[in-house]
Amino acid sequence: MKYIPTIGIECHVQLSTKTKLFSEVDNDARGKEPNSCVSPVDYALPGMLPRLNGEAIRYAIRAGHAMNAIINPISRFDRKHYFYPDSPKGYQITQFYHPIIGEGYIELPSGTKVRIEHAHLEGDAGKLTHFGTYSLVDLNRVDTPLIEIVSMPDIHSAKDAHDYCKELWRTMCYAGVTNGDLYNGNMRFDVNTSIAPEGSTELGTRTEVKNLNSFRSVERAIEYEISRQKKLLEAGEKVIQETLGWNDATGKTTGQRSKEEAKDYRYMPEPDLPPIHLTEEFIQAEIEKVPLLPNDYRKKFSGILPEDTLEVLLDYPELMRKLGELDAKSIKPVANLFASVLLAEEKSVEMLAHLPEARQLQDLSEMKEKGELSSTAVKEVFLKFFDPQMGKKDARAIAKELNVIQENDTGALEAIVDEVIADPACAQAVADFKAGSEKVIGFLVGQVMKKSQGKANPAAAQTILRKKLA
Amino acid sequence: MKIATKEISAVSLVKEALEKAKRCKNYNIFVSLNEEAALNRAKEIDAKIARGEDAGHLAGVPYALKDNFLSREGNTTASAKILESLHAPINSTTVEKLESEGAIMIGRTNLDAFAHGSSTENSYFGPTLNAYDKTRVAGGSSGGSAVAVAKGIVQFATGTDTGGSIRQPASFNGVYGFKPTYGTISRYGVVAMASSTDCIGFFARSAEDIDLLMQICAGQDEKDLTTLPDYYGAEGQSLSPQRIGIVKDFDLSHVDPAVKKTFDDKVAELKASGHEIVELSMPALKYALAVYYIVVPAEVSSNLSRYDGIRYGYRSEDAKSLDDVFEKTRGAGFMPENKRRIMIGNFVLSSGFYDAYYLKAQKARTLIIEEYNKAFEKCDFILTPVSPSPAFKLGEKVGDPVSMYLEDVMSVPLNLAGLPGLAIPAGETESGLPVGLQIVGPRRSDKALLEFAGTIANQAKINEENN
Numbered sequence: 050m051k052y053i054p055t056i057g058i059e060c061h062v063q064l065s066t067k068t069k070l071f072s073e074v075d076n077d078a079r080g081k082e083p084n085s086c087v088s089p090v091d092y093a094l095p096g097m098l099p100r101l102n103g104e105a106i107r108y109a110i111r112a113g114h115a116m117n118a119i120i121n122p123i124s125r126f127d128r129k130h131y132f133y134p135d136s137p138k139g140y141q142i143t144q145f146y147h148p149i150i151g152e153g154y155i156e157l158p159s160g161t162k163v164r165i166e167h168a169h170l171e172g173d174a175g176k177l178t179h180f181g182t183y184s185l186v187d188l189n190r191v192d193t194p195l196i197e198i199v200s201m202p203d204i205h206s207a208k209d210a211h212d213y214c215k216e217l218w219r220t221m222c223y224a225g226v227t228n229g230d231l232y233n234g235n236m237r238f239d240v241n242t243s244i245a246p247e248g249s250t251e252l253g254t255r256t257e258v259k260n261l262n263s264f265r266s267v268e269r270a271i272e273y274e275i276s277r278q279k280k281l282l283e284a285g286e287k288v289i290q291e292t293l294g295w296n297d298a299t300g301k302t303t304g305q306r307s308k309e310e311a312k313d314y315r316y317m318p319e320p321d322l323p324p325i326h327l328t329e330e331f332i333q334a335e336i337e338k339v340p341l342l343p344n345d346y347r348k349k350f351s352g353i354l355p356e357d358t359l360e361v362l363l364d365y366p367e368l369m370r371k372l373g374e375l376d377a378k379s380i381k382p383v384a385n386l387f388a389s390v391l392l393a394e395e396k397s398v399e400m401l402a403h404l405p406e407a408r409q410l411q412d413l414s415e416m417k418e419k420g421e422l423s424s425t426a427v428k429e430v431f432l433k434f435f436d437p438q439m440g441k442k443d444a445r446a447i448a449k450e451l452n453v454i455q456e457n458d459t460g461a462l463e464a465i466v467d468e469v470i471a472d473p474a475c476a477q478a479v480a481d482f483k484a485g486s487e488k489v490i491g492f493l494v495g496q497v498m499k500k501s502q503g504k505a506n507p508a509a510a511q512t513i514l515r516k517k518l519a
Numbered sequence: 520m521k522i523a524t525k526e527i528s529a530v531s532l533v534k535e536a537l538e539k540a541k542r543c544k545n546y547n548i549f550v551s552l553n554e555e556a557a558l559n560r561a562k563e564i565d566a567k568i569a570r571g572e573d574a575g576h577l578a579g580v581p582y583a584l585k586d587n588f589l590s591r592e593g594n595t596t597a598s599a600k601i602l603e604s605l606h607a608p609i610n611s612t613t614v615e616k617l618e619s620e621g622a623i624m625i626g627r628t629n630l631d632a633f634a635h636g637s638s639t640e641n642s643y644f645g646p647t648l649n650a651y652d653k654t655r656v657a658g659g660s661s662g663g664s665a666v667a668v669a670k671g672i673v674q675f676a677t678g679t680d681t682g683g684s685i686r687q688p689a690s691f692n693g694v695y696g697f698k699p700t701y702g703t704i705s706r707y708g709v710v711a712m713a714s715s716t717d718c719i720g721f722f723a724r725s726a727e728d729i730d731l732l733m734q735i736c737a738g739q740d741e742k743d744l745t746t747l748p749d750y751y752g753a754e755g756q757s758l759s760p761q762r763i764g765i766v767k768d769f770d771l772s773h774v775d776p777a778v779k780k781t782f783d784d785k786v787a788e789l790k791a792s793g794h795e796i797v798e799l800s801m802p803a804l805k806y807a808l809a810v811y812y813i814v815v816p817a818e819v820s821s822n823l824s825r826y827d828g829i830r831y832g833y834r835s836e837d838a839k840s841l842d843d844v845f846e847k848t849r850g851a852g853f854m855p856e857n858k859r860r861i862m863i864g865n866f867v868l869s870s871g872f873y874d875a876y877y878l879k880a881q882k883a884r885t886l887i888i889e890e891y892n893k894a895f896e897k898c899d900f901i902l903t904p905v906s907p908s909p910a911f912k913l914g915e916k917v918g919d920p921v922s923m924y925l926e927d928v929m930s931v932p933l934n935l936a937g938l939p940g941l942a943i944p945a946g947e948t949e950s951g952l953p954v955g956l957q958i959v960g961p962r963r964s965d966k967a968l969l970e971f972a973g974t975i976a977n978q979a980k981i982n983e984e985n986n
Contacts, residue, residue, distance in 0.1 A: 089608065093825040094831070095589070095595070095602065095607075095711070095825070095826075096587075096588075096589050096611060096709045096710050096711065097707075097708075098706060098707055098742060098744065098745075099744075100741065100742065100744060128821055130821060130824055132824070132827060134827075134829050134841070137825060138825050139821075139823075139825050139826075139827060140821060140824055186829070313869050313870050315821075315868035315869055315870075315873075316868070317817055317818070317821055317868050320713075320714035320818055321714050321744065321745065322744055323744055323745060
């Protein structure tokens with residue numbers, strides 16, 4: 050029997066605000082001692098009350114706009130209760146009843162639209178590290194602002210799930226609300242998967258795989274779940290609704306609890322935080338700060354860049370923004386340099402943070418256009434843009450310094466060509482060409498290049514050779 | 520208030536207070552005394568005065584701090600085992616403000632653990648005794664603070680009032696006790712009981728003293744987002760004579776005769792002095808206690824979740840697993856009344872019951888608020904008894920939580936509606952137990968209410984017998 054999978058995804062995005070959601074402590078704990086970015090509010094000293102980080106509200110508005118969503122003018126916080134050492138207050142402050150972001154959608158590169166049910170603000174939990182007989186608690190991450198984006202069950206393949214997560218990641222990075230570092234958990238995905246026989250109007254029982262932090266693991270976990278559930282159904286067994294973990298090494302999902310407990314979070318409106326009232330002007334002002342998003346760039350560069358190059362470069366908002374600054378004729382050559390040179394470099398991440406000025410790139414592509422630089426020379430000059438010693442100089446100055454500007458002066462070239470034709474070492478080749486052998490032209494061009502010490506423009510050299518030997 | 524000057528030193532004021540506190544040891548008023556730090560602060564203030572510097576509006580005034588306020592001086596216990604060794608790294612906003620005006624905390628007062636109770640009998644450190652009869656309760660939960668003022672140990676004391684915890688003990692001990700409009704004083708640094716009804720307030724011997732404390736402590740605080748924009752002192756002057764509302768719907772038949780007589784006498788007195796008495800019908804008030812015992816335990820169960828033995832306070836040594844840490848720590852660390860409220864709270868918040876209890880209670884709460892709004896169209900203040908009876912016997916209601924909850928029947932509606940209420944000393948029983956009355960005002964009428972009270976009641980007396 051053919052089964053149709055149905056997939057819904059919840060994504061947690063850590064917002065890159067300066068301070069935490071409810072306290073004024075540094076939100077960036079990278080490289081810091083455990084429990085060093087923690088205020089009495091975060092570790093839940095008695096008598097402490099949450100404050101509200103306005104920047105997180107602003108980021109949420111931008112994120113919401115980036116996913117084509119309604120921003121709710123009134124939202125509020127609720128408490129979600131559970132006991133665990135990663136939750137100092139004994140509850141998480143979240144938005145259960147009235148989230149800040151309403152319905153929206155994400156459009157995949159394939160054109161498929163995945164609807165967003167809602168997205169809400171909440172505080173992250175701390176981190177536990179287990180050591181056999183004991184565990185250590187690090188509260189640095191407590192109340193880092195998160196938005197949890199809940200999709201509708203609009204996804205029907207592991208591939209689309211992968212693409213959705215990737216597009217969501219790109220969208221959030223472009224909107225500038227997160228550092229987007231997947232390896233460090235800046236975005237984490239929970240996937241709900243069920244399968245039902247084709248044509249069935251009812252959905253099957255779903256399982257939830259929690260805490261996936263790569264697009265590949267999202268895709269693999271769903272593929273695994275689809276096939277596991279299919280085997281169960283085909284064997285006449287039932288899928289149990291449960292929460293699963295993903296083991297990337299074994300490529301399998303595993304049950305997290307032997308006995309699935311029905312959790313009761315005892316949601317309650319957060320009495321320490323008044324509702325958030327947003328005016329239309331406030332929302333609009335934030336929306337205007339949202340820069341161009343992946344789909345805007347797709348529209349902007351369609352017809353200029355081939356789709357595959359565009360999709361590769363779209364993973365890097367810095368590159369897209371840089372291309373956006375260029376004049377029309379430089380876009381394609383510079384995009385090619387980005388794709389084939391920059392991204393191939395070992396230090397590409399560092400280089401992305403120090404991109405050349407638009408003017409430097411435009412000059413470079415103009416020199417190429419005029420035939421002043423060979424492809425190799427273009428690459429050399431381009432890489433020098435990232436050199437701390439030379440990087441500030443313009444393309445021509447660097448090319449001169451490298452001595453790679455091609456000889457285009459027809460008079461000078463003609464003299465060299467004459468020299469080559471007169472050279473006894475080339476006499477045989479000249480004779481062969483005159484007798485109709487096309488392939489020796491390459492040899493003759495090579496000789497011109499050699500005599501010009503590589504500075505001759507090979508195309509121009511060939512034209513002159515052909516004219517003189519005609 | 521008796522402020523330190525060149526004639527009376529802060530050191531002598533503090534020493535006198537500490538001596539009185541020690542003489543009253545058998546009342547179990549204090550959880551801890553703050554002797555050394557208080558004397559040091561007194562010396563600093565005397566030095567300031569000697570240098571001719573401004574030592575503040577409360578220079579050298581000794582005060583008692585309810586032990587659910589965080590202060591860098593000493594441990595904050597909330598009279599609960601689970602918090603027995605918590606040394607706070609910060610001061611609550613109230614402590615910060617009082618001390619910036621020169622007040623000196625001489626000790627931390629006893630309360631029902633986590634302020635859960637109406638008698639101070641639910642304290643891990645044992646009950647505080649009534650200032651007028653050691654066989655009777657101090658009232659609660661701020662029992663220690665009320666008795667500290669009634670005994671003349673300190674000139675004022677802090678309290679918290681979630682459902683009557685300032686007004687009822689004030690009434691039981693013959694002093695003034697004020698619960699301001701919700702959001703007037705910052706809750707920052709005060710161990711939370713029920714966030715939407717908790718109010719910080721004071722015990723003192725006169726409405727004027729409370730007014731001074733309000734001027735110092737009221738105000739918006741960026742650390743408590745529920746605080747109101749500054750208003751205290753900005754409202755209009757109170758008018759005299761006033762329209763005084765009395766609520767028909769309170770069933771006074773079960774009220775102690777001495778309470779009823781005190782109430783009737785005061786109404787007659789007000790009438791005689793030219794005030795208009797307005798009878799009010801407020802049928803929604805009868806739901807207040809039920810609403811209160813849904814909303815408050817819900818918030819209590821949530822606010823007590825942080826006491827898990829992981830980061831501070833008591834942790835059970837018998838725990839063998841993570842669940843054990845939570846269960847055994849909380850099992851041994853909370854008092855029975857704490858547990859009762861946690862269980863009620865968890866029940867009303869559990870999925871499937873939330874709509875039927877919590878949500879419904881919030882709707883009824885809105886009705887109560889609206890009813891007060893209507894009432895205050897007809898009158899300026901409302902006069903009621905504080906509680907149905909004067910101080911009851913120790914142990915009398917311990918086994919009967921519902922009758923204990925009924926103690927709050929006239930005080931909780933204000934907390935639900937966020938209104939200011941002042942307990943004033945108004946009479947006494949034949950055996951000499953104090954009886955108080957409660958003046959209720961509209962939201963943000965705090966200063967006018969205190970001024971009005973100053974015109975209709977006298978300074979509280981001090982009971983220095985049995986010291």
